[in-house]
Amino acid sequence: METGQLKLVVFDLDFTVWDAGGVWCDCLSPPFHRTGDRVFDANGDEVVIYSDIFKAFDFIDELGVPIAAASRTNQPEWARDLLSLHGLDDRFRWSEIYPSSKVAHFWELASASQASYSEMLFFDDEMRNIDEVGALGVHSIHVANGFRWDDFERGLAQVGV
Numbered sequence: 001m002e003t004g005q006l007k008l009v010v011f012d013l014d015f016t017v018w019d020a021g022g023v024w025c026d027c028l029s030p031p032f033h034r035t036g037d038r039v040f041d042a043n044g045d046e047v048v049i050y051s052d053i054f055k056a057f058d059f060i061d062e063l064g065v066p067i068a069a070a071s072r073t074n075q076p077e078w079a080r081d082l083l084s085l086h087g088l089d090d091r092f093r094w095s096e097i098y099p100s101s102k103v104a105h106f107w108e109l110a111s112a113s114q115a116s117y118s119e120m121l122f123f124d125d126e127m128r129n130i131d132e133v134g135a136l137g138v139h140s141i142h143v144a145n146g147f148r149w150d151d152f153e154r155g156l157a158q159v160g161v
């Protein structure tokens with residue numbers, strides 16, 4: 001496989017990696033728990049990982065490209081708990097999780113990864129983030145209804161993988 005100029009793939013969390021019961025995860029009620037392979041909050045609302053995420057992460061791993069998270073949630077510890085309960089925490093080399101413009105998250109990711117913005121691919125469901133991060137030169141793909149394989153293919157095509 002040819003990775004071309006791709007050095008880092010970055011994912012938003014809410015409505016990109018997961019559907020937290022139809023709301024942002026900072027609207028849930030901790031503590032969270034895992035039952036079988038499903039994750040719920042204290043009210044029984046389920047946090048579901050979009051199934052194509054696992055397939056995409058495996059594909060990116062095979063390319064030898066690191067994965068990062070960039071989330072603006074107001075409850076970073078809750079988001080980290082949810083990643084951990086889903087067994088996804090060790091899939092992210094870097095996690096920038098805090099309220100701020102995502103420009104700050106990407107500045108940190110560029111510094112940590114030594115990748116330039118044009119060597120990054122980013123997926124997010126909110127156009128304001130796509131616009132801000134895209135303006136940095138990051139290849140930014142808008143995810144309409146949770147991350148799907150065709151979003152991934154659009155992204156890979158854009159970076160020439």
Ligand SMILES: [Mg+2]
Pocket residue numbers: 012013014015016124125126
């Ligand atoms: Mg989102």
